[in-house]
Amino acid sequence: MEGDSSPFFSPETGFDRLHGGIPHTFLVTESPDRYLAQARLLSSNGARLLTLWSESLPAIRAAILLREGLVLLSLSLPKDAVSFPSLSSIFPPAARFERTIHDLFGLIPDGLADLRPWIDHGLWSHPPLSHTPSPLTRLAQGMDYPFVRVRGDGVHEIPVGPVHAGIIEPGHFRFSVVGEKVLRLETRMGYTHKGIARLFRGRNLPEAARLASRISGDSAVATSLAFSKAVEEALDIEISEGVRFVRAILLERERIANHLADLGALGNDAGLAVALSLFHPLREAMHRINLSLFGHRLLFDSVVPGGVSTGLSGAMIETLLLENERLQAEVSLLERIYADHGGLQDRFQNTGILSPEVAGRLGIGGVAGRASGQGWDLRVDHREDPVHRFAPALALDHIGDVASRVRIRFFEIFESLRLTHALLTSFPGPDICATIPDPPAPREGAGIVEGFRGEVLGWVRILPGKILADAHIADGSPLLWHALEASVPGNLVADFPLINKSFNPSYSASDL
Amino acid sequence: MWKLLWKILKTGTLTESPTRTQEETGRPPFLHSASIRHVDAGSCNGCELELWALENPVTSLSSLGFSFVASPRHADILLVTGPVSCHMKEALETTHQAMPAPKRVLAVGDCAISGGVFRGSYATHDGLSSILPPDVTVHGCPPPPEAIVEGVLRAFGSPPHHS
Numbered sequence A: 001m002e003g004d005s006s007p008f009f010s011p012e013t014g015f016d017r018l019h020g021g022i023p024h025t026f027l028v029t030e031s032p033d034r035y036l037a038q039a040r041l042l043s044s045n046g047a048r049l050l051t052l053w054s055e056s057l058p059a060i061r062a063a064i065l066l067r068e069g070l071v072l073l074s075l076s077l078p079k080d081a082v083s084f085p086s087l088s089s090i091f092p093p094a095a096r097f098e099r100t101i102h103d104l105f106g107l108i109p110d111g112l113a114d115l116r117p118w119i120d121h122g123l124w125s126h127p128p129l130s131h132t133p134s135p136l137t138r139l140a141q142g143m144d145y146p147f148v149r150v151r152g153d154g155v156h157e158i159p160v161g162p163v164h165a166g167i168i169e170p171g172h173f174r175f176s177v178v179g180e181k182v183l184r185l186e187t188r189m190g191y192t193h194k195g196i197a198r199l200f201r202g203r204n205l206p207e208a209a210r211l212a213s214r215i216s217g218d219s220a221v222a223t224s225l226a227f228s229k230a231v232e233e234a235l236d237i238e239i240s241e242g243v244r245f246v247r248a249i250l251l252e253r254e255r256i257a258n259h260l261a262d263l264g265a266l267g268n269d270a271g272l273a274v275a276l277s278l279f280h281p282l283r284e285a286m287h288r289i290n291l292s293l294f295g296h297r298l299l300f301d302s303v304v305p306g307g308v309s310t311g312l313s314g315a316m317i318e319t320l321l322l323e324n325e326r327l328q329a330e331v332s333l334l335e336r337i338y339a340d341h342g343g344l345q346d347r348f349q350n351t352g353i354l355s356p357e358v359a360g361r362l363g364i365g366g367v368a369g370r371a372s373g374q375g376w377d378l379r380v381d382h383r384e385d386p387v388h389r390f391a392p393a394l395a396l397d398h399i400g401d402v403a404s405r406v407r408i409r410f411f412e413i414f415e416s417l418r419l420t421h422a423l424l425t426s427f428p429g430p431d432i433c434a435t436i437p438d439p440p441a442p443r444e445g446a447g448i449v450e451g452f453r454g455e456v457l458g459w460v461r462i463l464p465g466k467i468l469a470d471a472h473i474a475d476g477s478p479l480l481w482h483a484l485e486a487s488v489p490g491n492l493v494a495d496f497p498l499i500n501k502s503f504n505p506s507y508s509a510s511d512l
Numbered sequence B: 001m002w003k004l005l006w007k008i009l010k011t012g013t014l015t016e017s018p019t020r021t022q023e024e025t026g027r028p029p030f031l032h033s034a035s036i037r038h039v040d041a042g043s044c045n046g047c048e049l050e051l052w053a054l055e056n057p058v059t060s061l062s063s064l065g066f067s068f069v070a071s072p073r074h075a076d077i078l079l080v081t082g083p084v085s086c087h088m089k090e091a092l093e094t095t096h097q098a099m100p101a102p103k104r105v106l107a108v109g110d111c112a113i114s115g116g117v118f119r120g121s122y123a124t125h126d127g128l129s130s131i132l133p134p135d136v137t138v139h140g141c142p143p144p145p146e147a148i149v150e151g152v153l154r155a156f157g158s159p160p161h162h163s
């Protein structure tokens, strides 16, 4: 799957400028027709929309992933633009991204019927990031969010959230039910919107890197790595082999820790309370090792542009190898316990099915995609150095129920342990960090990594003085709400927490 | 099943005692247990990961007599994380109003105290101080579980506020 041998990355298609790492290309157009045509061409070749956003320059940007690599498709808009063409008929999940742009920038998505506010909760008098000084007044002010109503005998609604019963991020779920059965689920997000796009503007690199670590705390390594790669591409920074190894190890540690937590929580939600007590101490032990070796329990700020904040010594490698061995033994036993537990399997199986067709149509990647027959994994597909040297295996299942998502997580823990072991034992050292040059003119770059949830995209534009003009860091969480909405109907209301946990979207990363 | 029982037996008790004693944290002798209602007011979810850690058997906040409850009507302590996003202000205030007096407000994490890395945004209130001034604060990004346990103990011992 080399990018340069693919029909996409050729001058004829316009996708001709190839960058290193995972092959990707920037395509900028000023023609709405060409923007739509290229999106259509990509979609007909099986591409997935990852994220769509706008920035301080009037432009719409879409990150679209192909088997062969990534395309960053941009439509430059005139300064006084009032609208842009909607991609929602080509990529259905584009709609909520475009509604977000509508809310934040006041630009109207042409061709999108659903113009209900998404990120705007009616508190703003004008779009907070508008490109024009006299923006349109928003319609959302003071109105109740119009959920789609289901009518019929005995149908009633259950509103849940934004505050939930437990330690969970805030968001609203509207269930239409008959008896115990869910007919429809509609999500309403935006409660954790922190204006991150605006906060990036004008920050220097160290401050921006701190923010990049805090887009979604559970993915701190993945988001900082995507950000750092984008900066490194923009400024042509070469990364030493040692640093690449440490980053790969950190990324796999983050994956293992999150999968452990999710597996424990899934067992607990399915009625096996002891699951929390079995899985979470393993995660706690990882956090303590993270703190003593890398300076932060959750590995915040461990990856920075140009390098990593803590290198790897021989003694550290010893500690990590020992921990690996212990985890291998413990998780093997826990996997057998889960597999043998009839009650647990009964709750997991046939619950919250996301069919491969729907997953494909929505463009779901990551754990949820792989559990529903979507075999995408950047580590496997793109010879990402250095993990590709150890031939990462693809986790794949085709049923798409909670049980599948549990199996994928177990598989990935073992695979991550194997990869970590291989990375540790062949660590080339030394992990020297690169110096960051000052760009003479504005520069742009992108980076993409396979986080624990799925792909994480980073994009930046940097100004002279090493100041951020704009940045966008996004994971697949917004798409996972679509997956959840597609898989909950037909299930019991009481199974919702279990199904939600099995997808585990980040609310914070959804509300950018 | 046997594997599970064997594993439970072999695991034994993992719970550690809090790093500081009851006298040091000023917590009064236990009269009853206290209930905590958590509200995420726009956090990055890092603080939530550490709140989850309070419930693992190593930290085991419940063995100290504290538990997280679903209803604000049952809560004594309002534990807040996140910089107070504008979109969570109302839900946060409603939750606080629904709690019976006496009640305490505990700010967990740099965001809840002063906005943290999100300080200065058009979309947040830069922490709790202008919304519900906290009785007790726990610094850190995120604060480690031991620090949060200590904060809970201090909140329990602190004089009631916001009646």
Ligand code: SF4
Binding pocket: A214, A217, B042, B043, B044, B045, B046, B047, B081, B082, B083, B108, B109, B110, B111, B112, B116, B117, B140, B141, B142, B143
């Ligand atoms: S204090 Fe840190 S970990 Fe907690 S919500 Fe804020 S940024 Fe996230």
